[in-house]
Amino acid sequence: MPSLDISIPSASTNSTGAKPYTAYTIQIRAPLRTRSLQKRYSDFVAFDKTLRVQAGAAPPAPLPAKSWFARTVGNDALTEERRRGLEAYLRAIDSSPDDRWRRSAAWRAFLELPEEGSTKSxxxxxxxxxxxxxxxxxxxxxxxxxxxxxxxxxxxxxxxxxxxxxxxxxxxxxxxxxxxxxxxxxxxxxxxxxxxxxxxxxxxxxxxxxxxxxxxxxxxxxxxxxxxxxxxxxxxxxxxxxxxxxxxxxxxxxxSSSLSGTTAVASEGDKQGLFRGGAPGGRGRVLGAPAKETERTRELDxxxxxxxxxxxxxxxDEDVQDLTKVVRRMREMGVAINEELVLQNQMLDLLDNDVDRVQGKIDVARKRVDKIR
Structure with missing residues (x-):
């Protein structure tokens, strides 16, 4: 398992609960991204115990000693000393030539890493x-x-x-x-x-x-x-x-060229193997027969x-979705064309009514002109 670039750049005091505690920020750098997570000293202690059991040996570096004064809020010197000790503890495991600690489930769970070999999967x-x-x-x-x-x-x-x-x-x-x-x-x-x-x-x-x-x-x-x-x-x-x-x-x-140049005669077993698994008499469809190889499947496992x-x-599925979009668009276009035709028919009816009304007025005007003459 390859080593990681691990550091603990900072520590902060969390006072949200009933009892304040110090949280240490663990930073894991990768070529494409950097992850950060926070752990308490008690998390390190539990991790160390589990790691010893799973690996069957003590880690290459010990945890920093537990001190009552380190719990005191505002004791920056002791907090900084413990931060450096925890960072050295993780880096010693990460850079150790013996990778049995890094391959343990406790190491992956503590750093919230994916399962071994699953970065790709x-x-x-x-x-x-x-x-x-x-x-x-x-x-x-x-x-x-x-x-x-x-x-x-x-x-x-x-x-x-x-x-x-x-x-x-x-x-x-x-x-x-x-x-x-x-x-x-x-x-x-x-x-x-x-x-x-x-x-x-x-x-x-x-x-x-x-x-x-x-x-x-x-x-x-x-x-x-x-x-x-x-x-x-x-x-x-x-x-x-x-x-x-x-x-x-x-x-x-x-x-094919090497096979065409050979003069070997097929044995009786080879001939029987050609018809093995077929229907009686060599006729009919063989259920469960393997599909024919293609250029895309020839060299696949x-x-x-x-x-x-x-x-x-x-x-x-993507082609069906694209086809569905095209059919939906054509339906929307058909509905729009139908609505436009209905509107045009209504406008034509109004125009026809206006033409009839104007024609009636023209007829009345002609009659009056005839009387004047």
Missing amino acids: KVLGNIGLTASGGVVMDAATWLDMYGELKNQLREARLYLTKREQAQQAQAQHEAGANAKGALVQAGALIRALEEGLKGLSGGGRNGDEGAWGGVEKLGDGEVRRRRDMIGSAKKERDGLESVLSAMAVKSAAST NEGVLQLQRQIMQEQ
Whole structure:
């Protein structure tokens, strides 16, 4: 487990309860964001006891000694000394070559860290929820997800390099499957980022207002910058997928050419294996037969196929939603045209009445003119 950048920059006195206490602010810095949380000295004591039990050994640095004078409100010198001791305690665990303390559940729970190895899975697991509107994405989460997208593209590039350098078919297949899985996950991340950017720019799915409720919006310049980031990542992903497809076609061509040049005769067992699982007599449909492989599923494992299926279903849902919007818009246009036609008919009726009235006046005027003559 990689080490963190942990510090305790300050301590404050909380007097809201019946008994005042000192709260220490723990700051955890990451490349994309910084988190802060507050803990009391009693929390450190409970954490230390649990950590000793789970790790089976004492931490590399002891907790600062407990002193009655440190409880005195306004004793800044003792509070500062304890703050430095607690900071040294956490940093000793974080920088220790032995990571058994950092891998314990107590360490993750105390610092409110995700489960081990779930930094990636947490982001990927929320993709479907984000795209469906179940999770509200803020600006910092968006950057975390973009960082995970870059990691997926980097992994896909590394696997493609391994596939190109591999000499055996099994190694090529494994590297290609891993690259395809990374690209599928990258595609899901791109769609989630696009959906999240709509919410951050005020174009979400929350009714006609089109905004994620309770999330601050980004400025137009920042929205354009992040949209360009998505565009460049999408181009990179498409390029890597094209390279993978070309590798697959090249591998299939070389395999077929090698098979066409062989003179080996199929054994009786091989012949029987061709019809194994079929209907009696070799006719009829075989229930539960595997689906035909395509270029998109050729080098995917079970998890990759499942992720690809979710991606296709999500794309279909988005197409249905777009179609629903078009049909609703056409219906609104039809209703508006009908209302306009009704209004025009009423105006024509009024014009017809005015013409009849004016025609009657003209007839009366002509009769009077005839009498004068």
